Amino acid sequence: MKADEPHFDYDDSFRDNFAAVDNTTGKRNWFYPQKPTGKWHNRRAWFTILQLGVMFGLPFVKVNGQPLFLFNILERKFIVFGIFIGPQDYWLFGLMMISFFVFIVLFTTVFGRIWCGWACPQTVFMEMVFRKIEYWIEGDWKAQSALAKAPWTNDKVIKRSLKVVIFMASSFLIANLLLSYFVGIDRLYRIIEEPISAHLTLFLGICAFTLVFFFNFAWLRDQACTVVCPYGRLQGVLLDKNSIVVAYDYKRGEPREKLRRGVERTAGDCISCFQCVNVCPTGIDIRNGTQMECVNCTACIDACDNIMDKVGLPKGLIRYDSENNIAAGKSKFITTRTIAYAILFAALSIGLGYAILTRSDTETTLFRAPGSRYIENPDGTISNLYTFKLFNKTNHAIQPDMRIISPKGTLKFAGIPNLSLEGASMVEGSVFITVPKSALKKRTTKVQLAVYADGKRLEEFKTTFIAPEE
Ligand code: SF4
Numbered sequence: 176m177k178a179d180e181p182h183f184d185y186d187d188s189f190r191d192n193f194a195a196v197d198n199t200t201g202k203r204n205w206f207y208p209q210k211p212t213g214k215w216h217n218r219r220a221w222f223t224i225l226q227l228g229v230m231f232g233l234p235f236v237k238v239n240g241q242p243l244f245l246f247n248i249l250e251r252k253f254i255v256f257g258i259f260i261g262p263q264d265y266w267l268f269g270l271m272m273i274s275f276f277v278f279i280v281l282f283t284t285v286f287g288r289i290w291c292g293w294a295c296p297q298t299v300f301m302e303m304v305f306r307k308i309e310y311w312i313e314g315d316w317k318a319q320s321a322l323a324k325a326p327w328t329n330d331k332v333i334k335r336s337l338k339v340v341i342f343m344a345s346s347f348l349i350a351n352l353l354l355s356y357f358v359g360i361d362r363l364y365r366i367i368e369e370p371i372s373a374h375l376t377l378f379l380g381i382c383a384f385t386l387v388f389f390f391n392f393a394w395l396r397d398q399a400c401t402v403v404c405p406y407g408r409l410q411g412v413l414l415d416k417n418s419i420v421v422a423y424d425y426k427r428g429e430p431r432e433k434l435r436r437g438v439e440r441t442a443g444d445c446i447s448c449f450q451c452v453n454v455c456p457t458g459i460d461i462r463n464g465t466q467m468e469c470v471n472c473t474a475c476i477d478a479c480d481n482i483m484d485k486v487g488l489p490k491g492l493i494r495y496d497s498e499n500n501i502a503a504g505k506s507k508f509i510t511t512r513t514i515a516y517a518i519l520f521a522a523l524s525i526g527l528g529y530a531i532l533t534r535s536d537t538e539t540t541l542f543r544a545p546g547s548r549y550i551e552n553p554d555g556t557i558s559n560l561y562t563f564k565l566f567n568k569t570n571h572a573i574q575p576d577m578r579i580i581s582p583k584g585t586l587k588f589a590g591i592p593n594l595s596l597e598g599a600s601m602v603e604g605s606v607f608i609t610v611p612k613s614a615l616k617k618r619t620t621k622v623q624l625a626v627y628a629d630g631k632r633l634e635e636f637k638t639t640f641i642a643p644e645e
């Protein structure tokens with residue numbers, strides 16, 4: 176650190192502890208966060224409504240009769256933005272994933288963990304759905320804590336049973352949502368309408384995922400973010416001092432001091448009310464600085480703003496800001512790092528766009544049959560024998576037709592290959608290409624071929640034709 180660089184000396188022994196574990200007993204600390212209220216929470220609530228609408232609505236959206244998105248891992252069928260990705264285009268799926276990963280890295284470097292707080296399904300379902308159900312049944316944090324310690328009275332049995340039933344029903348709904356992205360909404364309908372025995376595996380899959388989601392939202396909770404999630408672990412390398420995070424303005428807040436009526440205040444603006452800690456779903460104190468456990472849920476911003484309002488101090492003691500801006504009043508949005516990530520992302524996006532736009536519906540490989548030579552026909556033409564494989568890369572049936580474009584010649588299949596291709600299927604066989612000797616000036620000639628379906632040219636490719644020396 177430079178001598179003139181502003182800094183804040185604080186006790187960082189909190190980093191030796193994990194808020195979710197009791198240091199004395201080694202047992203889990205169960206958090207009962209106070210119900211969040213305020214401007215940021217309202218914004219998140221609206222965003223959640225929008226997001227859940229999109230998440231539950233997308234499986235119903237179809238493009239040319241197929242889903243907009245499908246991630247059928249078992250049958251290895253993927254549809255992204257209506258583009259079917261079969262086995263021949265897995266590299267395209269890989270490129271999409273790499274581009275998405277670079278985008279996440281770039282986005283996180285600039286905007287921190289906005290994804291976690293606003294859009295991650297774990298946080299959205301946990302904080303905006305399951306937690307709200309819990310507040311509705313068991314009351315706010317103190318009531319929940321009291322209920323947990325209370326003996327099993329009728330009241331507790333009713334509340335806990337109701338919670339389990341609603342949590343289980345919500346988990347079942349989410350499991351169905353997940354399955355609609357796996358197998359498509361049409362198949363999900365069939366699973367619902369037809370006897371269970373006809374779809375036993377998928378039905379058991381729904382049951383298993385229902386239990387997994389129930390376990391996650393009823394028990395694992397904050398630990399999914401603080402212990403399990405790999406994205407959370409990466410924050411240490413993705414964030415820098417210019418990243419926008421939920422941050423406590425220690426320059427304004429310190430030294431902390433309780434508010435005393437009638438006594439002139441000389442300390443910082445933090446009145447040590449602990450409201451920011453009480454609302455935190457991961458049990459941390461944001462005043463200690465940016466921590467891996469912070470999922471940027473904004474609850475502490477609202478809690479502190481509400482307190483600042485009450486005591487007549489300016490809001491924003493906890494806010495979205497960068498460490499550099501808090502420390503020195505200046506923050507760089509564009510850094511060498513963000514420029515490098517942006518260039519990489521742009522290059523990947525251009526490459527991806529080009530690959531998608533130039534992608535053909537079929538992919539054909541055609542090679543001269545091993546060990547074969549040219550055949551001189553009595554009518555003055557030359558024939559070569561080839562083996563071919565023709566892949567239908569679409570998700571629907573096609574009737575492809577292979578034609579020779581140049582030089583003028585004919586194409587005759589050896590045998591009768593079935594060229595009626597189902598979606599994502601392949602045909603292979605042998606074919607003779609015959610060309611008049613007059614069109615062959617050299618020993619080797621490039622032959623241009625194309626694949627058509629419904630009168631539309633789907634693909635062009637070349638092969639080598641050999642003829643006797645003149
Ligand atoms: S520190 Fe604040 S933003 Fe971070 S998880 Fe806790 S309440 Fe949410």
Ligand code: SF4
Pocket residue numbers: 423428444445446447448449450451452462478479482492493
């Ligand atoms: S809510 Fe604000 S004033 Fe209260 S302890 Fe947290 S930072 Fe300090």
